[in-house]
Amino acid sequence: MKAARWMGTRDVEVELVPKPMITDPNDAIVQITHCTICGSDIHLYEGELNDQMEKGDILGQEAIGVVEEVGPEVKSLKKGDRVIILPVVACGKCDYCMREEYSLCDITNPSSEMEALYGHRMSGILGYSRLCGGYLGDQAEYCRVPNADLTCVKATRDIDARKILGLANVVTTAWHALELAEAQSGDVVGVWGCGPVGLSAQRLAKLRGAKKVYGMDRDPQRLKQAEDFGMIPINIKEHPDVGDYILSIQPQGLDRAIEASGFRSPTKSPHTALRTMGLQRDSSDTVGSIIKATRKGGNVALVGDLFFTSHDFPIGPLMQKALTLRGGQSGPQKYHPFLMDLVVQGKVDPSWMFTFEDEFENIADHYQKFSQHKVPGGLKVCLVTAFGRSERLQSNSDMPVDQAESGGYSSGG
Template structure:
């Protein structure tokens, strides 16, 4: 399908002529700085300006932090795509979102008008990402995403005191003012991404599920899989702290560092294989010296190690979901095993606009509480150091940090 003209007039950061704000700025590999930049203004009548109260760092932000996307980055780009706040200003075409509303800012920016949005496939939106490089590489452009490089539109992120939100009626979700901030912040991306992973793998009643990765997203997938009726959930990781969370949540933890072939081990204890295998560890999760060698000479950028293990451990006719941000290519992919075992593989960015009404109801009605993922709280001004800690698994509690802005510290929720 040919791309259509964007209804959003600009992805550019149009600054306020006088007012300044603090923001987390990408300045190079492992170099995030808190700087004073101009406050954004309305650039399109469908925009809103949100005064951010709480934000956090995502595992996918670390791909940028570690330099994986340097060619698509610009110094000074505002980072981040997980935040909540209060609407301060709206454009003249914004109808649903009102000044003073408390909102979740969704990570994916969608137009709401193209064929993909009509099917609620918002992350595949035709209209909100002007990247010609992505179109040349993938054959199509995907939706715009906040703070995630020029490949996804170059939109300034929301790790800042203010954020310009395009197409605010679709990109902001109004939320109650009496719900704990960490519950809402956990909904912004992690919980929705985890639900998306369960959807892609079609996790259902009685399933045996294996989840590679027990970080915030992986643990969320595990818990939501149980909520959806999974009979047994294996949690695979190397971090002992995260494996303890999995055990405490009722999963079966497996320390991948104790096994030379994790798929063989899984099949030894689950001979039938997994009904669903879900990858939530990312393209940097590797075990083989072969990948390391190919990567060192520039022959490979993404790793097929984890995907190979998942395919081997998944039963014939099973389902596999990939959500860990693969960007490039791998030369070591077991296509024969995929085909011969009749396995269905699906992947993709979250479709937050589709899932949030349901997930918000779960949280508001106290059927699911995502606040557990925030094992540390800090002032937003310390975000540069928190990036370093998160990258090195040094965040207290080993999961996510809840960053509170000066404005957020002044609010009473």
């Protein structure tokens, strides 16, 4: 099969590798139809976790496909089911999973390095380094999905592939951010980052009744997207002291603030110097702005990937302002089938985030484009495998001619 393999810093290659087999009775083998590149994947692409990678590792944590084979203990899936593959690998049995805190699973990540860094191990994550369990990813033509009953979500054949691909990780992470921030009707919300997760959080905040939503970024195209969606865009290039700027136009501050940009969003020069000396790998610049801009007693949520340590963290303002700070990887299993129901009902349409579509075989080019914010349309690429293309041709043959010629897609939103 063809798979996207990590070969080193800024080096991804599509190569032929053996097709995976069932190795545990709870496994499923899924033939991938569509996949995409996650912002978190750029951590690996840019070399942030090189010491936790091995040359040839298969990348990917956002994909959908069709079940080809299931292990003898898989109960909810059968051959031919269309599924979303969730990135978080959870056991479903430990205390954390029983509380639906799936990303904190005690069982599925054997990494001693993570335990040494954090004091505990988090859950395993598909395609995301030895630090997260060493699981092979789903940017491939086939994927072995562990604990398939909990890691796969069934989807009907009549839903646009882009809608359910967006549900694999982006929408669930955005909803998780709003849950962490306790966003509710009437709130003023600020979201740092206007990428797919950030824009999703902004749109979902409106769905939850937020009266005003600010979107912060440095990319003009993404800021225009935020504005088109009814948000108030703030360009941090024009307002580098963005916390002060928000307070100048929103004196009471933000009720809820969300960090959805991660390690790639430093705004001050000392971060570069500290990274060069090996003294800092994550930046607290964004978190500092967030803490300043959030009202007394407000809530802050961190969902942009931050892995290591940071200098100059504003712990005093955090404490003195009585802020609630929460973070963590999404446990997407918790939010299905609720989010799927919103899509089916037409209340949420994640297809907007896929601003370009291409063949899976071109994924290496799209890693470079995504890392440089050069994806056509500015956001996210939907990559279709040969199997996905053949499925589309088959479904189009069953459609009226006018729909088949347009690709069979809904208009999205």
